[in-house]
Amino acid sequence: MQTQTVASMPLAQKVGQLFMAGFDGSEPTAGSRELIREYNLGNIIYFSRNITSPSQVTALSAELQSEATAVGAGLPLFIATDQEGGVVSRLNWGTQLPGQMLIGACDDDAMARKAGATVGRELRSLGINLNLAPVLDVNNNPDNPVIGVRSFGEDPERVGALGTAMAQGLQSVDVSACGKHFPGHGDTAVDSHLDLPVVAHERPRLERVEFPPFEAAIQGGIDAIMTTHVAFPAITGDEELPATISPEVQTGLLREELGFDGLLITDCLEMDAIAEGVGTAEGAVCAIEAGCDMITVSHTLERQRAAIEAVLTAVRTGRLTEERIDRSLHRIQRYKQQRVGESAGGEVPEWRRCVATSKQLASEIAECGVTLVRDDSETLPFDTSRRLHVVSFTGTRGSPAEDDRYDPELVAAALREVGFEITTHTIAGGEAVDIAAANEQIVAVSYDALSNTAQAATLRSLVVEYEQLAVLAVRNPYDLAVCPGAATFLTTYDYSPGALQTAAKTLAGTVDTTGSLPVTIPE
Template identity: 30%
Template sequence: MIPKHISAVILSLFISCTAFAQRQSFIETVTKQNQWVDSVYRKMSRKERIGQLFYVRAHTNKGKAYEDSVAKVIEEEHIGGLVFFQGGPVRHANLINNYQKVSKVPLLIAMDGEWGLGMRLDSSVSYPYQMTLGAIQDNNLIYKMGQMVAYDFKRLGMHINFAPDMDINNNPNNPVINYRSFGDNKYNVAQKGISYFKGMQDAGVIVFAKHFPGHGDTNVDSHFDLPQLPFTRGRLDSLEEYPFREAIAAGVSGVMIAHLNIPSLDTTKNLPSTLSRPIVTGILKDSLGFKGIVASDAMEMKGVTKFFPKGEADLRAFLAGNDLIELSENSAVSAKLILKAIRRGKITREEFEAKIKKLLAAKYWAGLNQYKPTTPYGILGDINRPASAELIQQLCDAAITVVKGNATTLRQDPLKKTAIISIGVDRPTVFETELSKWYPNSMVYLINKNTPLAQIRQMLASLKKFDQTFVSIHDTRTRPQSKLDYSSDVKMLIAELAAKPNVVTSVFANPYTIAGLPGIEKSAGLLVGYQKDDAMQRSAVKVITGVMKPSGKLPVTINTFFTTGMGMRF
């Protein structure tokens, strides 16, 4: 491990870099003439300039042969950057350094980190999901999270976060956005998204609001097929596009285009919005006046390749107005198609030059004109620092939401016989461990998601000797969906428990799961904890025991009982 005093120096240097980045406007940087950009552009061949458009996939969990194949693409195709996926933080930092050595022009390194490095990497911190952040009333906390995430990215040698997700999730069954959204209220989504991206951008990271013009009201995952938005131009303009319009006004550096078929905006059959010039250039660039970087969503997704295979999708994305082509299926083939299109005059020389210079200006803004490799020493300690854990707890404390009950109802009587039941787990939870400290006369029960009916009945019979009950519901899956994967018997148990007197229920799962638990609204007290994390369980205990007052508000409508904006304060 690196000595603490050296680690402190590294942290200080990164803070200094952050202060420098805060003095610059990204949009001004990419739209003004730049001597470094002009110099690099002049020295490039046309092939090298086209290469700058492409950002290809990189991993550190696929072995050396895979890593070497990426290095070959960097050398031969002169690509503009990489998008890193699964692996480990130290391995990522080392490989990024190696890849930068073989690139003629420094690479921009990107990753999807909507909740931080932990979205992709092991041994890394994960901040709360955006749905959880949507419940928070103090947006300054979200700004601070953005700064923390940016620090972690820069510490590994990365420059782009494909975040935040600024889709309005007004479809509870959305299979791909859902908990990745700040909620179903367009004003809340816009405010939270701006706070988050400003935190990152002020700390020197390039950000992308996604997925324009809005992926929130879909029931198809564009990774596997092409969703359609059947809405009118007026509806899209007033609802889906609202957060993006606000983000542009607030100076967002990038916007990512969704793979959506939108007949009201472009009538071309089976055409994804990514490949539509009326949408990318006509609406985003011309009507909304966006001057930053426009990136395609991943071009390997079935939502775009299903109808436009073999490089055709990349070519159309380029001609539509995208500046950055992410995760091409075959960048070498696509580059040749783009070269032909340029020679045939399908794009003006001025427009092509502006694209490439915009991408080079982003490299300048990120400090790549004076590139220095990152040091791998001390990375794990730096990105898992105590300040991160403290902020995560603050975020969870601010998000925990009481939708039914008051201080007396939740607290119950600490001296009475108390049952504490954790459902959906097969080992003790932080919630029951912490709560049992406040209730000395308590007994703990565990019910997993498939506990047999006979065992459930046995537990119910034993509850007759208790005066009050605390129930916690846990979704232990990595990605929390809208419906719990519990057996019907376990779901019936939740309804039976809720119907009993003096029962307080806490849900550590996607808030939409409450709609699939009929009868849970009968609980004397009901807390929404949004996700399974230990910090959120501690927050619930704080509210129940009166240590902390709740301030969170529902970011989505669950059903007729629990609607957007609900949240008790006492």
């Protein structure tokens, strides 16, 4: 886009270009069309609620791009989603890759780069040109309710290397990568969707642990970085100020000290850490004042309109200058020119060409990263000619950021595929499990037992009672901490198809996994 195009745009269209909005349903809503037509809305975010099939997503992307380029300056959209892999996978038709902690267990930069390129090709084929990944948070807090397995692990250097490689893979196929959540959401015990976390560490510790992955990604040429709604008093001097709306964090630290000149995108301003504090509309103005370029309001049309109007009012009253709006607009358009081009989405046959590659890579990552932490009693492999009892726990998503798709039957299906005849025992936790014979083969499938006392109690009793038992943690490797007496412990870090298929093969003895824990299990 030429400079004079920006200069000639009406103020409302300039401001609209700075916003990223979500909507409900698998087709554009009247509200989303209104935002595009009235404000020249510049960016759209997809969630699982918008996605039903590859053909539907392709058509949706094309329709939205057509709508956007027909109004105002005719500018294309950034269409974004969170396709991190594992528990945060908005596309759910069997091609999703395992999550980042499983890739961290592989500890292979080339694999991470290949994962980025593979995900990027699929997204690009569907008309999605911005992936809100990788997660660059260093997860060194086992009680973290929102990051956890979304992180590559607890080593800042390895998180930085793997995250940079994944970002470069995405961008190699012209999908912008967005590292998150700056300056770091890994050492929190509060979910910013629900409240304002505080990271109270002093600056030297932040420089040693939280900052390095972002520094590595910046040096590696990442297009975008997402802010976090977490307070960092060592930087701001304020325990109640979210980093997203702090000039000291976004301009002083990220822009000036770390030298980042790419896109700075907010996490959703409808999250309670912002919405229940300064409010979504005021938060939008504050975020732009702090140095952010793209303002995310993911859910509610009324809040989206209010936020856009609040920024317009701030410019008209002199609180924000139009030059400040132009600066972010130029940055957004620079990356749109580079990544979006003239494409309004691919064709479904193009997506089909991605499927085999995605599934093959998912298997490669899983066979590399699924981790047999120990098998001290040499319980494995189980005998496929004997019945296998599967004790599973029901589970729901750990955070609003995740996709709530876990079903114990997914594990049972994977075990049947490798030849086991199984008997399932699915419980919530806390109930007694009656398996008649003490010498039966048993796999106890834990799902975040670390944060579920009833599940943890049942898991511990099973470990004590049965000898031929393996614990399979399909959501949280930290579950080992609640059953340290487990002689055989296997973790997949997530329940993606490739991860569960590899776990089943490991239990049957047809695959030898090589993954190593990228986090420390508390005593």
